[in-house]
Amino acid sequence: MTTLMTVLGIVVFVVGLLFSIAWHELGHLSTAKLFGIRVPQYMVGFGPTIWSRHSGETEYGIKAVPLGGYIRMIGMFPPGDDGRVKARSTSPWRGMIEDARSAAYEELRPGDDKRLFYTRKPWKRLIVMFAGxxxxxxxxxxxxxxxxxxxxVNTQTTTVSSVSDCVISQSENRDKCQKGDKDSPAKAAGLRPGDRITAFNGRPITEWSQLQESIRDTVGRATITVQRDGATKTLHADLVANKLVKYDENGRVVPDSYVTAGFLGFSPATGVVQxxxxxxxxxxxxxxxxxxxxxxxxxxxxxxxxxxxxxxxxxxxxxxxxxxxxxxxxxxxxxxxxxxxxxxxxxxxxxxxxxxxxxxxxxxxxxxxxxxxxxxxxxxxxxxxxxxxxxxxxxxxxxxxxxxxxxxxxxxxxxxxxxxxxxxxxxxxxxxx
Incomplete structure (x- = not known):
């Protein structure tokens, strides 16, 4: 069953990827046609063509390798200095330039001189290329x-998952209390697992980051409002200074870095929060x-x-x-x-x-x-x-x-x-x- 689900996930991802590529190329296609540029091909994928059909002046198709896609617009590059698009040169670098220029004029038809990509104003070309x-x-x-x-998103909440028994510096790399460790302020205040903290020092709390910041900024007496079994209770705690892990501006832990901040002593529960x-x-x-x-x-x-x-x-x-x-x-x-x-x-x-x-x-x-x-x-x-x-x-x-x-x-x-x-x-x- 696991193998079947893995294969199904890969197949669904490939379908999603093909849609993303087709969606990207649709941006180029729609804006190119909007500005009157002729588009001979709209292809999803690279390599041999698996399926294609013509609609109007454009061939739409799917190719074998789903790692990209393209639309082919005529006249992507202007003619050379001599006005020709198929001049050859013995220079390999010049040859690259001329090959690219020549490819841009493939399938040129009578009247297409007014439908070339390079003849459009720069802002229109900018839109065509940005649209993808x-x-x-x-x-x-x-x-x-x-x-x-x-x-x-699965995130930390303001609900208490567990309460620490004692005050332990997070730099000590231990989770069990030892003789001489003080009771945690949360335990002393009577905080319990399942309590949902709704206010801290009278300030309404709606998310964990807000509560964490308030706790870290407080050393000393604090009032904590919780919802417990459908009832509102007010607890009083004496927060202490403790050595805690450091977070960066994006809320990620900075490895091997600590700060001294206020400590209450509980772990938040996690849950999916809209x-x-x-x-x-x-x-x-x-x-x-x-x-x-x-x-x-x-x-x-x-x-x-x-x-x-x-x-x-x-x-x-x-x-x-x-x-x-x-x-x-x-x-x-x-x-x-x-x-x-x-x-x-x-x-x-x-x-x-x-x-x-x-x-x-x-x-x-x-x-x-x-x-x-x-x-x-x-x-x-x-x-x-x-x-x-x-x-x-x-x-x-x-x-x-x-x-x-x-x-x-x-x-x-x-x-x-x-x-x-x-x-x-x-x-x-x-x-x-």
């Missing part, structure tokens, strides 16, 4: 917000910030990734994961012994994370990514505005094809990194259970 990643961002936001507001719209927006902002930081940190994680793939090194939880690894996680989620609603919510979060990553990755201002074409359109706009400002001749379209040698280098780096992640995902995968 933006569709992934929309999908990520919708899924994340739906899960946060509809299902909730988030309000405001809380969901805040969490979504944190996810985007974390995603950007993760993208910046990728180069520094390559050595550890290499060790995990080839030297039996530890595969850390924050290690980069490819589509194969994400599919394995999807299968693992479906096979977990947790309620079905949790499986669905966890899986949707994985899919949303993939879409957020696709958005951020494609926004990098590097060819052949969408961000590279966007950067080219922006640069052309700057050049033309500067020419008008200084009353100089119009410099014309910016020839992005001249950057193709650099694009091949970037693509080569991406391919090598993808293969490294693939090996690590197969031989030493990230596991969530």
């Amino acid at each position: 990643p933006f569709m992934n961002l929309i999908l990520a936001v919708v899924i994340f917000m739906g899960v946060l507001m509809g299902f909730g 988030q309000s719209f405001g809380q969901s927006v805040d969490r979504m902002g944190d996810m985007i910030t974390s995603g950007v930081q993760s993208l910046v940190d990728v180069p520094s994680k390559v050595p550890a990734l290499w060790d995990a793939a080839f030297n039996d090194g530890e595969r850390k939880q924050d290690s980069p994961v490819g589509m194969v690894g994400a599919a394995r996680i999807g299968g693992e989620v479906f096979a977990m012994d947790i309620p079905a609603a949790w499986r669905v919510a966890f899986f949707l979060n994985v899919l949303a994370g993939v879409n957020l990553s696709l958005f951020l990755f494609n926004m990098l201002p590097l060819l052949p990514l969408d961000g590279g074409h966007m950067a080219g359109a922006l640069w052309e706009s700057v050049r033309r505005h500067a020419a008008r400002l200084f009353r100089r001749p119009d410099p014309g379209p910016f020839d992005v094809a001249r950057l193709m040698p650099f694009a091949y280098v970037v693509a080569g780096v991406f391919v090598c990194f993808t293969l490294l992640v693939l090996v690590a995902d197969v031989v030493n995968p990230v596991r969530i259970s």
Whole structure:
């Protein structure tokens, strides 16, 4: 049964990935057609074509390898200096440029000279190239917000799970009381498991982070209001200073770091808590910030990734994961012994994370990514505005094809990194259970 659920999870993830790719390309397709650019092909996947059909002037299809997709627009690059698009050169770099330029004019038809991509104003080209990643961002936001507001997140609550018997410094690495340890303020105050704290020193409490901050900021007498067996009770505690673990600005534990702060002495219960719209927006902002930081940190994680793939090194939880690894996680989620609603919510979060990553990755201002074409359109706009400002001749379209040698280098780096992640995902995968 576990194997069946794992396979089912992988299949569902692949379907979700194909939808995400198709959704991305739909952004490019719809805006290209909106601006009158002819699009001969709309394809999901790479490699041999499994299925396709023509509708109007566009061929729609699915290819064998579900690791990407594309639409083919005519006239992606302007003609060369000689006005020709098929000139050849013995220079390998020049050959790359001319091959890319020639491919941009395949299937050119009479009347298409007014439907070329490069002839559109820079702001229109910017919209066409941004529309694809933006569709992934929309999908990520919708899924994340739906899960946060509809299902909730497993988080610490203001309900008491257990009460500490004594005061122990968290730096001592022990959990049993010893002779001479003082009773915890929570125990002395009569706090019990199951109590839900609703106010601290008269201040209403709605979430754990708020309560934790109030406790840490207090040393001395405090009034605690709790709900117990349907009744409201007021308890009085004398909080003491204690050595506690340090948290960063995102609420994560800072390893081997401690601070002296107020101590009450209880553990909060965890539960699935639905988030309000405001809380969901805040969490979504944190996810985007974390995603950007993760993208910046990728180069520094390559050595550890290499060790995990080839030297039996530890595969850390924050290690980069490819589509194969994400599919394995999807299968693992479906096979977990947790309620079905949790499986669905966890899986949707994985899919949303993939879409957020696709958005951020494609926004990098590097060819052949969408961000590279966007950067080219922006640069052309700057050049033309500067020419008008200084009353100089119009410099014309910016020839992005001249950057193709650099694009091949970037693509080569991406391919090598993808293969490294693939090996690590197969031989030493990230596991969530």
